[in-house]
Amino acid sequence: MKKSFKRLGLGVLAGVLLVGLAACGGSKDGKAGEGKTDFKGDTLKIGVWGGNEAEEKSLDELIKNFETETGAKVDKKVYTDYNTQMQTDLVGKTAPDVFYVDASMYPFFQSQGALAPLDKKEFESDKFYSTLIDTFSTDGEMYAAPKDFSTLALYLNTEIFEKTGVSVDEVPASYEEMVTWLPGFQEKIDKAYGKGKVSAMSYNPEMSRNLHIAQRDGGAIEDKDGRSTLSDKKVVDNFSILNDLVATKGFVTPQDIGAGWNGEAFGTGKLAMMEEGNWVYQNLNNDYKDIKYTVKPMQTYKGEKGSMMFSVGWGKYSGTKQSDLADKWIKYVTGKEGMELWVTGTGTLPSREDVAESAKIADNKDMKVHLDAWEYATPWQKGVSLTTIDNAFKNFVPKALDGSMSMEEAMKKADEQANADIDAGK
Incomplete structure (x- = not known):
């Protein structure tokens, strides 16, 4: 049921709507x-x-x-x-x-x-x-x-865990612990399946999946005037966990492993774990009946539970x-x-x-x-600029995660793009 929407000229239309709706019949x-x-x-x-x-x-x-x-x-x-x-x-x-x-x-x-x-x-x-x-x-x-x-919840392929000799109960309860645990788990997967065949876990570089991370400790991606604040120190600090996880080499996007989305990657046996919405449940049961899995809550971060709704x-x-x-x-x-x-x-x-x-x-x-x-x-909601901010985030966070920019630099660039688009629409 989750939908991804394209925002086209909302700022321009806003003024027209205010006038047009005032004159509604x-x-x-x-x-x-x-x-x-x-x-x-x-x-x-x-x-x-x-x-x-x-x-x-x-x-x-x-x-x-x-x-x-x-x-x-x-x-x-x-x-x-x-x-x-x-x-x-x-x-x-x-x-x-x-x-x-x-x-x-x-x-x-x-x-x-x-x-x-x-x-x-x-x-x-x-x-x-x-x-x-x-x-x-x-x-x-x-x-x-x-x-x-x-x-969102954490889906685990129980067959992969069994083949690697790791219990699903061994999966750490926090992202911080995952940083030190994932490399060892990925090594066991490589030994069982061959290097590059199966990855430990997937992620999606979209704000719709990461807003709960951005907002820890009072982080804010948008100010009261609807302008992007992705470069806020708290937001940048919160996103540092993504750098740490990607550095484990066991944390990949579906596209990194040749899949269109998490459900396909997980369903074809290329992932041991994924964070996905309940919409994937019937998809797995109908289209990937051979995949055995279980579902657990997502990891905590900075001592708090997290998910997206x-x-x-x-x-x-x-x-x-x-x-x-x-x-x-x-x-x-x-x-x-x-x-x-x-x-x-x-x-x-x-x-x-x-x-x-x-x-x-x-x-x-x-x-x-x-x-x-x-x-x-x-x-999954903020102010009227959310889609614009999300688009800028998706454009620049990959540069932070591949090491071509620091997270701080990438988020400053994202702010520049988002706020230029926001100003152009006024």
Whole structure:
């Protein structure tokens, strides 16, 4: 369910959106028709991005059930370049009545007035994991209801461990300890499989995987004005662990070993360990059935647990003229019945605690690791400049990790690029 979004001209569009949304036909809070209950003949337009087969099937089932219950028609619009096209529709006042809101893009959509507030009591916010409600709230107001979430966890190929004579219980609990442990483990792997055949562990040089590291000890990648602060001393110090891990020669990217992503590298037996989201679980079970694995929490760093959390919410367009029908849709798909249908069909984690209990997610020991991470995982979200900062980080952190620049130099260059892009968009 995690999506990678391309940010194209957000700064330029921001000013247009502020003007355009102020002139929207609907009321400011999206409440065009108070208390309407008869929806026969009405049409609700929903905006989504394309999902996998299971997600498409589950969404279509939700739509069918909703149409049967309400007598309304649901018009599904599937976007291919979601955020760019959604912004175009917002400017043109043709946005869907309800639409997907990725946590990373929530600050932008909310700041531009594109989302109508949702009453927390009416939408049962107390039933959801608190971290997720906070992710889609501003100044105490909730602007999207989280439909599901994912977290990162550590996957271990038990067959590789057995062949090297190492127990999965020997894997250190902290990144700091991994620095001294990985070289020996990689030597044993090389002895068992041949040098260059299998690597100990993978990493991804993306901020979406490393924000939890960047923010240890109060590190910040963005200031209150939305400018990049990757060269902050605390951030640079935090990222030093990546240099130390890469230096072990057992810490590689999937691309370093000829794979497109972690799941492929792990599934083809090229990795002993990977940090990945629960979306990989069904992929491994369906496409790589011969791989035997177990799932554990990720290593601690500087004495604290860490992971990343990714979530998507259903938001209501502030200019909708189908406010009550939009509310009814969001209540259904994020309610107990609708969410049970969704998570059962898609294998995603429910954002409601009562659904996690009724769906017996914790009975699956691997999924329980992902579920439990909600308490300490860092949401993939900052301010409106997150995508720009992420792009700069991805451009320069490889130079720090291959030794062509120090981490401090690389992050200064990343700041320069990010802030130039941010300023150009104002």
